Amino acid sequence: MRAKIKNIKDLLIDPRFINYTIIVTIFLVMFSLIQFELVNRYIYNLLVMVLIMIVMSTSLNIATGFLGELVLGHAGFMGIGAYTAAIIGIALRPYIEVDLLLFVVSAIAAMILAGTAGLLVGTPALRLRGDYLGIMTLGFGEIVRNLITNLDTVTNGAQGLAGIPRIMTFPIAFWTTVLIVTTIFLFMNSRHGRAILSIREDEIASESVGINITRYKLLAFVLASMFAGVGGAMFAFKEGFLAPVSFNFLKSVEIFVIVVLGGMGSLSGSIVSSIVLVFLPEYLRDFKEYRYLLYSAILVITMLYRPKGLMGTKEFDFTQLKNKITTFTKRLKARFSKGSDR
Amino acid sequence: MELFIRQLINGLNTGSIYALVAIGYTMVYGIIKLINFAHGEIMMFGAYFAFLFAFSLSFQLPFILVIVLSMFFAALLGILIERVAYKKLRKAPRISALITAIGMSLFLQHLAQLIFGATPYVMKQLVDTTPVTIFNFDISRLTLLTIGLSIFFMILLSLFVYKTKPGKAMRAVSQDKEAAVLMGINVDNIISLTFAIGSALGALGGIFYAMTYSQIYPTMGVLPGLKAFIAAVFGGIGSIGGAMIGGYLIGIIETMTKAYISSKWVDVIVFGLLIVILLFKPSGILGKNRKEKV
Amino acid sequence: MSILEVKDLSIQFGGLKAVDHFNLSVDHNELVGLIGPNGAGKTTIFNLLTGVYTPTEGSIYLNDVSTIGKRPSDIVLLGSSRTFQNIRLFKNMTVLDNIKVAYHNRMDYNFVSSIFKTKKYKIEEARANEIAKELLEVFDLLEFKDHLAKNLPYGKQRKLEIARALATNPQILLLDEPAAGMNPQETEELMATIKLIKNQFNVSILLIEHDMKLVMGICERIVVIDYGKIIAKGNPKEIRTNKDVIKAYLGE
Numbered sequence: 048m049r050a051k052i053k054n055i056k057d058l059l060i061d062p063r064f065i066n067y068t069i070i071v072t073i074f075l076v077m078f079s080l081i082q083f084e085l086v087n088r089y090i091y092n093l094l095v096m097v098l099i100m101i102v103m104s105t106s107l108n109i110a111t112g113f114l115g116e117l118v119l120g121h122a123g124f125m126g127i128g129a130y131t132a133a134i135i136g137i138a139l140r141p142y143i144e145v146d147l148l149l150f151v152v153s154a155i156a157a158m159i160l161a162g163t164a165g166l167l168v169g170t171p172a173l174r175l176r177g178d179y180l181g182i183m184t185l186g187f188g189e190i191v192r193n194l195i196t197n198l199d200t201v202t203n204g205a206q207g208l209a210g211i212p213r214i215m216t217f218p219i220a221f222w223t224t225v226l227i228v229t230t231i232f233l234f235m236n237s238r239h240g241r242a243i244l245s246i247r248e249d250e251i252a253s254e255s256v257g258i259n260i261t262r263y264k265l266l267a268f269v270l271a272s273m274f275a276g277v278g279g280a281m282f283a284f285k286e287g288f289l290a291p292v293s294f295n296f297l298k299s300v301e302i303f304v305i306v307v308l309g310g311m312g313s314l315s316g317s318i319v320s321s322i323v324l325v326f327l328p329e330y331l332r333d334f335k336e337y338r339y340l341l342y343s344a345i346l347v348i349t350m351l352y353r354p355k356g357l358m359g360t361k362e363f364d365f366t367q368l369k370n371k372i373t374t375f376t377k378r379l380k381a382r383f384s385k386g387s388d389r
Numbered sequence: 390m391e392l393f394i395r396q397l398i399n400g401l402n403t404g405s406i407y408a409l410v411a412i413g414y415t416m417v418y419g420i421i422k423l424i425n426f427a428h429g430e431i432m433m434f435g436a437y438f439a440f441l442f443a444f445s446l447s448f449q450l451p452f453i454l455v456i457v458l459s460m461f462f463a464a465l466l467g468i469l470i471e472r473v474a475y476k477k478l479r480k481a482p483r484i485s486a487l488i489t490a491i492g493m494s495l496f497l498q499h500l501a502q503l504i505f506g507a508t509p510y511v512m513k514q515l516v517d518t519t520p521v522t523i524f525n526f527d528i529s530r531l532t533l534l535t536i537g538l539s540i541f542f543m544i545l546l547s548l549f550v551y552k553t554k555p556g557k558a559m560r561a562v563s564q565d566k567e568a569a570v571l572m573g574i575n576v577d578n579i580i581s582l583t584f585a586i587g588s589a590l591g592a593l594g595g596i597f598y599a600m601t602y603s604q605i606y607p608t609m610g611v612l613p614g615l616k617a618f619i620a621a622v623f624g625g626i627g628s629i630g631g632a633m634i635g636g637y638l639i640g641i642i643e644t645m646t647k648a649y650i651s652s653k654w655v656d657v658i659v660f661g662l663l664i665v666i667l668l669f670k671p672s673g674i675l676g677k678n679r680k681e682k683v
Numbered sequence: 684m685s686i687l688e689v690k691d692l693s694i695q696f697g698g699l700k701a702v703d704h705f706n707l708s709v710d711h712n713e714l715v716g717l718i719g720p721n722g723a724g725k726t727t728i729f730n731l732l733t734g735v736y737t738p739t740e741g742s743i744y745l746n747d748v749s750t751i752g753k754r755p756s757d758i759v760l761l762g763s764s765r766t767f768q769n770i771r772l773f774k775n776m777t778v779l780d781n782i783k784v785a786y787h788n789r790m791d792y793n794f795v796s797s798i799f800k801t802k803k804y805k806i807e808e809a810r811a812n813e814i815a816k817e818l819l820e821v822f823d824l825l826e827f828k829d830h831l832a833k834n835l836p837y838g839k840q841r842k843l844e845i846a847r848a849l850a851t852n853p854q855i856l857l858l859d860e861p862a863a864g865m866n867p868q869e870t871e872e873l874m875a876t877i878k879l880i881k882n883q884f885n886v887s888i889l890l891i892e893h894d895m896k897l898v899m900g901i902c903e904r905i906v907v908i909d910y911g912k913i914i915a916k917g918n919p920k921e922i923r924t925n926k927d928v929i930k931a932y933l934g935e
């Protein structure tokens with residue numbers, strides 16, 4: 048247990064405080080950059096896209112990284128969330144003036160619908176193992192995309208749904224993302240999170256110590272799909288336009304790649320790799336033709352030579368960084384004094 | 390009734406293609422327990438190879454040679470993929486191997502795009518397409534050729550697997566790798582052979598697919614690849630006979646849906662079918678159930 | 684009072700009757716050995732008792748509640764817990780977390796508490812930490828609490844698995860070949876540990892073991908099976924001299 052905070056000094060070295068401060072600082076820096084128009088529209092859009100991909104990848108990480116199940120249809124849940132939020136957003140725009148409120152209402156609806164879909168697919172699907180579950184979720188994703196295309200009276204089909212209020216500002220996106228990532232983080236550090244991890248490690252052993260693996264698999268799966276629904280809602284309000292192709296198999300793979308490269312089971316890994324994989328292609332524009340080739344090559348090479356991804360299952364922590372720096376300086380000092388002895 | 394029979398023939402045509410491709414999935418899965426996501430791309434490369442051999446040489450190769458050469462190069466490609474990407478991961482967690490397969494699939498798609506460009510090539514007909522009349526039905530020669538050649542190669546494969554020594558070795562490896570090693574079988578070679586055969590048949594499927602729809606493009610393997618995979622699951626993954634049956638069933642279901650329901654719903658129905666099979670009989674029609682020992 | 688009551692337990696795998704009308708009754712705080720040649724069906728009996736397999740015939744009562752048709756996780760709640768012949772730890776989790784997972788059902792806070800880090804969450808987590816550490820102390824594993832389970836040496840992994848099983852607070856502990864792969868000294872230590880568990884945690888123990896010295900040394904009662912059938916039962920002395928047992932082990 049952590050020591051009680053008595054004075055300012057204790058507060059300053061409290062890990063929670065450090066992490067919160069850093070989050071707020073990041074926000075303030077980004078926000079002022081935007082306010083003083085040091086960031087152009089293009090970068091602004093990319094920033095929001097990064098946040099969306101963080102929500103998508105950290106949520107997929109619950110099912111794939113922590114639970115260890117192969118899910119190849121995450122874009123399907125994103126699509127359900129996106130279309131739900133878009134349709135509700137369009138309908139309610141005349142009645143709700145406040146952007147934040149409109150987003151919250153639509154995002155909750157998106158979350159509920161995507162979560163329900165997760166429950167419906169997950170209940171039977173989670174009986175299957177490994178590749179079969181992957182294939183089943185892949186099939187589900189394709190069905191969702193086809194349904195969106197075919198139910199054109201509601202979704203406007205392949206032509207796409209336009210006129211969605213573009214209310215996804217950086218602050219809304221940022222704090223939504225922080226809220227979701229923090230929730231996932233805290234959840235994974237509870238007894239429920241441990242139960243989920245233990246299923247990834249060994250299902251049979253997990254059952255043998257009293258974990259109801261069906262319930263926890265489903266819980267992880269539904270949580271993942273709920274947050275994917277929110278990610279979809281963010282996407283809808285950012286783009287202002289939705290088409291079924293945005294939620295195809297390739298999108299699922301893209302999210303999956305982010306999780307794998309970041310490290311399955313590492314939230315900070317997913318965050319870093321979301322940033323890299325959204326920005327990198329933009330800077331590789333000159334190599335446009337090679338871009339995806341490079342992408343896929345990186346994926347294969349990672350699997351062959353660093354199968355645990357960038358971060359493995361570890362979390363990056365600012366407080367750890369501080370510790371690392373102190374040990375490093377200590378070592379440096381030690382070496383230095385040794386040197387001067389001679 | 391006439392419409393029905395016509396659709397049945399179309400179904401057999403599509404089904405032959407799915408069956409050929411499904412065999413590759415099932416053989417590879419049987420031997421290294423990997424869903425080779427890149428198999429759809431082999432199919433696509435097979436079609437490009439055929440295009441090159443048929444139209445870019447200064448002389449006209451006979452059709453059968455075009456096919457055999459394309460199959461041969463696809464087989465080499467298959468072996469190469471296995472050696473480069475999968476071999477190292479044989480003992481790795483399944484999920485790593487699967488991710489690699491997905492990566493390989495994307496890589497090959499974009500490689501094709503880089504080499505051939507994203508715009509589709511128009512596959513001019515390689516064979517005489519004038520219809521023949523059988524029992525008052527006009528059937529395209531291409532359809533007959535597709536069905537006929539597919540069945541021919543499937544028989545050839547069955548003879549190979551059940552009657553020859555390497556075929557028997559192949560079955561031994563898929564049943565128990567360690568025992569096969571003890572019996573002096575070179576597992577690496579057998580795995581390469583499996584990839585070669587699967588890829589060659591996949592390429593054949595790709596060529597027929599391209600001729601049926603007269604187009605070749607880098608992502609053409611994705612959807613038929615997935616459907617052929619569904620066919621393999623349907624028939625019982627790991628079972629060659631199952632893949633053939635599954636292929637024909639999926640082909641027929643697909644054409645019947647197009648004819649009697651709507652082409653809009655084809656994919657929903659086929660993928661829905663996949664989910665239903667996985668739920669009620671994940672081992673498929675001819676597959677066996679296996680449970681983990683504790 | 685008997686904790687475990689097994690009657691006519693049988694299971695068939697295809698043509699093979701792996702367990703054939705097996706009967707057993709284990710009393711409170713009793714240490715019973717289950718032995719038999721390789722492939723006799725010992726592990727299969729454990730799998731039946733813990734709900735991994737469903738018997739084709741017979742009944743199992745744990746504290747007078749039938750376990751037939753119950754899932755393994757629910758059978759744990761009825762008071763039994765096990766280890767595995769091939770160690771099954773949560774390899775990439777810390778030693779402490781391995782124990783805490785097993786402590787799952789004895790903690791009482793919900794999903795919402797964990798996200799808001801409520802007082803209840805903190806109290807329960809702290810209590811779990813304390814108890815887990817006490818348990819690790821008993822097994823001399825406390826100093827390794829932050830190590831990943833996979834990095835422990837083999838003997839310590841075996842111990843951790845037993846500690847984990849105990850963390851579910853069982854009334855009967857099923858140990859599947861705990862001494863497998865241990866050297867004589869480690870086995871000696873293990874014998875002491877098993878005795879200690881029995882006394883300190885007040886549990887019954889059903890022990891599968893090939894190491895005869897260990898079995899004869901600590902079991903009060905021994906059941907011998909071969910080809911899924913009981914061929915002898917009695918105290919160590921009786922078993923040692925039993926003709927059928929000698930025949931089963933040495934072959935005809």
Ligand SMILES: Nc1ncnc2c1ncn2[C@@H]1O[C@H](COP(=O)(O)OP(=O)(O)OP(=O)(O)O)[C@@H](O)[C@H]1O
Pocket residue numbers: 680681682696699701719720721722723724725726727728768
């Ligand atoms: N799931 C299963 N399917 C088919 N046969 C099985 C299964 N589990 C066990 N068996 C068979 O049941 C028999 C008993 O196996 P079991 O593992 O219980 O033996 P054991 O007494 O624990 O042997 P050992 O001392 O080698 O651990 C063996 O012949 C085994 O092959």
Ligand SMILES: [Mg+2]
Pocket residue numbers: 725726727768
């Ligand atoms: Mg055993």
